[in-house]
């Protein structure tokens with residue numbers, strides 16, 4: 001079954017850690033969702049940061065180092081090509097914070113869970129591009145207000161930017177039955193991203209899932225499921241000439 005892109009098709013793609021796995025970055029549930037024996041949900045949370053900020057900064061510092069060492073893969077480049085061909089009929093929603101989509105050239109992108117290479121002041125909320133690592137004390141503080149700096153990431157228990165969710169809902173509603181939703185490399189465990197596929201059905205759209213090992217509870221909500229590596233399937237999937 002080919003993914004047919006017609007004249008009126010509006011394509012919304014949701015990516016997860018599996019798309020970056022092709023570049024060599026670990027997925028969340030791959031290593032059992034643990035980092036040095038600690039549950040990621042615990043580390044990637046305001047509570048975790050309040051309790052052990054230096055541990056959380058070590059966790060994100062390591063991921064900044066790893067993300068800088070890898071490169072976008074064929075899956076990222078295929079999505080840039082699709083955006084080029086479809087223009088505003090294309091929307092990329094990513095759960096990934098590693099910045100690989102942006103480095104590959106994706107422009108129409110909604111970074112649902114934030115950016116690994118951005119730091120934010122937890123007091124005055126100032127955000128800036130930052131690839132630095134913070135492994136030792138003293139913890140990094142804001143030049144303006146002395147507030148504690150944190151990664152500009154949406155942690156578990158933190159609300160997503162509602163403008164992002166509104167933009168996705170708008171895109172889906174305007175597409176109606178011309179909507180094609182494609183999720184790639186995500187286990188569908190984290191909400192509200194995991195609930196997007198249910199929105200598609202409500203908008204009478206069609207849904208596709210690409211995953212190396214499609215999780216049954218998530219795959220069952222898709223019209224089509226393609227098993228395999230995102231870096232191999234994405235470049236071949238979109239044959240449509242429009």
Ligand code: BV8
Nearest residue numbers: 016017018027028029095156157159185186187191212230
């Ligand atoms: C919120 C930043 C409310 C951290 C992340 C409703 C129901 C149930 C729970 C909730 C709910 N609403 C809220 C919750 C709680 C929580 C949640 O969903 N918890 C889960 C664990 C049950 N959600 C939240 O807390 C969200 N906030 O809703 O707040 C609120 C509202 C108002 C006011 C206040 C609060 C916030 C969620 C964001 C959390 N932050 N990231 C960080 O990155 O350090 S989530 C984190 O998981 C990453 O972003 C990651 O991308 C994301 C999802 O994981 P996946 O990308 O799917 O990765 P995973 O490893 O799981 O799967 C990889 C897949 O790839 C696998 O299927 C594998 O087979 C496949 N694969 C592997 N290799 C390949 C491949 N596929 C193809 N090719 C390959 N080569």
Ligand code: ZN
Nearest residue numbers: 121124142145
């Ligand atoms: Zn500040």
